[in-house]
Amino acid sequence: MEEAIKQAQGNLEGWKRTAADFENYKKRKEGENKELVEFAKEVTVAKLLPTLDSLEQALRHMPAAAAEDFEKKYQNWQAGAGGIVMQLDKVLEEVGVKKIEALGKKFDPHFHEAVRETESEQEEGMVVEELQTGFELNGKVIRPSQVVISKKP
Numbered sequence: 001m002e003e004a005i006k007q008a009q010g011n012l013e014g015w016k017r018t019a020a021d022f023e024n025y026k027k028r029k030e031g032e033n034k035e036l037v038e039f040a041k042e043v044t045v046a047k048l049l050p051t052l053d054s055l056e057q058a059l060r061h062m063p064a065a066a067a068e069d070f071e072k073k074y075q076n077w078q079a080g081a082g083g084i085v086m087q088l089d090k091v092l093e094e095v096g097v098k099k100i101e102a103l104g105k106k107f108d109p110h111f112h113e114a115v116r117e118t119e120s121e122q123e124e125g126m127v128v129e130e131l132q133t134g135f136e137l138n139g140k141v142i143r144p145s146q147v148v149i150s151k152k153p
Contacts, residue, residue, distance in 0.1 A: 120150035
């Protein structure tokens with residue numbers, strides 16, 4: 001009987017050690033996961049900061065309405081702003097964000113949010129206008145495209 005009690009106590013102590021080791025493992029993994037998420041945020045922000053800098057610089061160089069040769073300056077400024085959008089698109093693509101294609105596609109409630117309908121000669125339920133671009137991250141929709149869809153007159 002004494003031998004069985006000793007063995008049971010040994011088993012209990014081993015179980016307690018294993019349980020404590022598992023709790024420590026869970027806490028360590030939780031900490032590592034938090035650290036990984038924070039690192040991912042840092043990398044994303046670091047990639048976006050140059051685009052933000054470019055945007056601020058573009059706003060500082062926006063041509064004044066009364067400026068001499070305004071049209072030429074405005075066209076140059078507009079081309080620069082377009083370049084900033086392309087720069088931002090590239091950064092988003094690098095972090096796994098993809099634009100949802102909407103214009104000319106059949107309405108899909110998984111990817112599109114219909115804001116209104118408009119009469120059109122196109123097949124009913126086709127996206128005829130995109131009001132706001134939608135985005136996916138790793139195959140998951142993070143914001144659906146806001147669209148106008150066609151209906152028969």
